[in-house]
Amino acid sequence: xxxxxxQTFLPRVAHPSVIAVGIAYFxxxxxxxxxxxxxxKTAGDFFVAGRGIGLIALTVAxxxxxxxxxAFIGGPGLMYTVGLxxxxxxxxxxVTNVMGAWVLAKRMRLLAEARGLMTVPDAIGxxxxxxxxxxxxxxxxxxxIVGYMATNALAMGVVIDAIFGVGIGWGIWLGMxxxxxxxxxxxxxxxxxxxxxxxxxxxxxxxxxxxxVLKAGGGLAGISQAILETDPxxxxxxxxxxxxxxxxxxxxxxxxxxxxPHGVHKYYMLRxxxxxxxxxxxxxxxxxxxxxLYFGVGIGVKAFTSNGLMPPLxxxxxATPTLLLSVTPVFLAALVFSGVAAATMSAVNSFINIGAxxxxxxxxxxxxxxVRNELAWGRAATACIAVLAALIAQYSGTLxxxxxxxxxxxxxxxxxxxxxxxxxxxGATRAGxxxxxxxxxxxxxxxxxxxxxxxxTFPSGVTASAISLVLSILVxxxxxxxxxxxxxxxxxxxxxxxxxx
Amino acid sequence: MTAASPSAxxxxxxxxxxxxxxxxxxxxARFALIGSSVAIAVAYGSAFQEGGAPGWxxxxxxLGIPTALVAVMIMGxxxxxxGLKRLAIPFAFVGILLAVVFCLALALPPNESxxxxxxxxxxxxxxxxVYGVGLLPTLILPIVYALTFETQTLTTEDVLKVRELGAAxxxxxxxxxxxE
Numbered sequence: 124x125x126x127x128x129x130q131t132f133l134p135r136v137a138h139p140s141v142i143a144v145g146i147a148y149f150x151x152x153x154x155x156x157x158x159x160x161x162x163x164k165t166a167g168d169f170f171v172a173g174r175g176i177g178l179i180a181l182t183v184a185x186x187x188x189x190x191x192x193x194a195f196i197g198g199p200g201l202m203y204t205v206g207l208x209x210x211x212x213x214x215x216x217x218v219t220n221v222m223g224a225w226v227l228a229k230r231m232r233l234l235a236e237a238r239g240l241m242t243v244p245d246a247i248g249x250x251x252x253x254x255x256x257x258x259x260x261x262x263x264x265x266x267x268i269v270g271y272m273a274t275n276a277l278a279m280g281v282v283i284d285a286i287f288g289v290g291i292g293w294g295i296w297l298g299m300x301x302x303x304x305x306x307x308x309x310x311x312x313x314x315x316x317x318x319x320x321x322x323x324x325x326x327x328x329x330x331x332x333x334x335x336v337l338k339a340g341g342g343l344a345g346i347s348q349a350i351l352e353t354d355p356x357x358x359x360x361x362x363x364x365x366x367x368x369x370x371x372x373x374x375x376x377x378x379x380x381x382x383x384p385h386g387v388h389k390y391y392m393l394r395x396x397x398x399x400x401x402x403x404x405x406x407x408x409x410x411x412x413x414x415x416l417y418f419g420v421g422i423g424v425k426a427f428t429s430n431g432l433m434p435p436l437x438x439x440x441x442a443t444p445t446l447l448l449s450v451t452p453v454f455l456a457a458l459v460f461s462g463v464a465a466a467t468m469s470a471v472n473s474f475i476n477i478g479a480x481x482x483x484x485x486x487x488x489x490x491x492x493x494v495r496n497e498l499a500w501g502r503a504a505t506a507c508i509a510v511l512a513a514l515i516a517q518y519s520g521t522l523x524x525x526x527x528x529x530x531x532x533x534x535x536x537x538x539x540x541x542x543x544x545x546x547x548x549x550g551a552t553r554a555g556x557x558x559x560x561x562x563x564x565x566x567x568x569x570x571x572x573x574x575x576x577x578x579x580t581f582p583s584g585v586t587a588s589a590i591s592l593v594l595s596i597l598v599x600x601x602x603x604x605x606x607x608x609x610x611x612x613x614x615x616x617x618x619x620x621x622x623x624x
Numbered sequence: 625m626t627a628a629s630p631s632a633x634x635x636x637x638x639x640x641x642x643x644x645x646x647x648x649x650x651x652x653a654r655f656a657l658i659g660s661s662v663a664i665a666v667a668y669g670s671a672f673q674e675g676g677a678p679g680w681x682x683x684x685x686x687l688g689i690p691t692a693l694v695a696v697m698i699m700g701x702x703x704x705x706x707g708l709k710r711l712a713i714p715f716a717f718v719g720i721l722l723a724v725v726f727c728l729a730l731a732l733p734p735n736e737s738x739x740x741x742x743x744x745x746x747x748x749x750x751x752x753x754v755y756g757v758g759l760l761p762t763l764i765l766p767i768v769y770a771l772t773f774e775t776q777t778l779t780t781e782d783v784l785k786v787r788e789l790g791a792a793x794x795x796x797x798x799x800x801x802x803x804e
Binding site for chain 2: 207210213214216217218220221222224225226227229230233236237238239342343344346347348351352355356358359360361365366367370371373374377378381396397399400401403404407408411543544547548582583584585589590593594596597600615616617620621623624
């Protein structure tokens, strides 16, 4: 999703107020990280915050991790380009949080209670009693993370360059260095509390921007009227996309949300499982607040360029910065730019932590090895992954954009069947889980690579993510049906009880 | 932390082999999920034919996606012994709401223009999608989840039972490790 942030460089906004807010923001991040690093003493602290996070902190952190820089820059730019069709990426937020709560949250949190699980592949391993399924899902997550991380590293570089004018290369290493410092020192605990700060900042900035846009445009009716007079198709329900394309977005981002490791991993961390009661409501409300900017800027820029309040954009990604500098106070623009940096750093931190857990925990489990000091190796893996992602971001050219494309779809197609459906259907088998993970991994990679190499073009409205997701679901059911009843697919008693609750 | 252990397997007890309201509902939801996934796959497959996706393909998605989402929610929400209970109505409502909004967006004439009447600031079809899909389910499902949490989702007794099972599992696991 960060791809759209990379199509062009953001305009320089190195205004003294923007720089001051940026420096203050980084100072807060460092202070939180120092505090968190003193509280991180075990691998459990490092990977799941010792299962001691309260409801509000976890909710805000989860909102912050969910959106990434795309919601602030790429999303509004996409909406400016294709109209309301771009909303189909974020509309699923109305159901995905509560869907995740019913389908995964309770069972994953209870599995953590019973088994002390730390990673998403842990849950797959426990469900199917299969180190192979655990390891394969870990590999799939790692492949997706490399892409996401590299893309977000580049996005950080672009944003930091826009704020401080240091150049994209230095921006990448500055952003990654700060994120690495707090990820390695304080693990997910630092990540969570930095996310709380960052999420609060994002929600606050988003609401303010939305209010300013409505004020400048004469309300939503005034904005719509300005658009309808010049480009009515923008406000068609699918915008300028085909219905198939818009509905595909909805399918991939709704069903696929159940397979995003940075989202579902958070279920392990809640201090008291009974607090799950309010989690979906609070998270949905938080997401709506943060996504107001996506909708407000996307529709506002279109209206303001239609009625002459703003000049036409040179590139879609300039929608947010151009609008901020045109209709909002500089201080608010500074907050939003810090919010974008916050969003990308938040996503990177979460992915670094999950990737480190795969390397030091899930893959060793799959090959029957036990890492002795998971905390120390977790910190080392964190540093390696961060440096690798920064190097890819800096030196891989257009490949980095390609890597960023398939992260969401890869997670969805490899984890939704085995994890989300498998934890709710006792008839699912180990073979079905392994087949669906392999299917998702293979189809996503082969279709995306074929499209990247230009040996294949998708028909209008069809994406590799959508095809691989639906096929991996069907393969999961088919193989589970064919291998149903094998003794080796029996479920441990504690897992079975949790599945029946 | 040990996830994949070959210990303490219970007899293979598939839901298919059991009776009870929850199991029947889960089976129904599973078939709905499979059926809707097939419909979605057919819609995508049809787009590969010459000339692109036929006119009926988006309709398959408009009906298949809400069915798939509600089906997977039902699979997650059903407790084995009690079924859906009070959740049936909100699930049905949201599934129908999403399907109706998508179908209306497809069926209503594309007549957005400067003369269009606005509903809450947007032309009719856009308002249906933004408020009907993006906002209305937010006001229903998370609130229903919270209101039915103790009766339908999780009780303190559940948590205590899981802790006991976890302690027993740890004891067995530690015992086996010390034997090794």
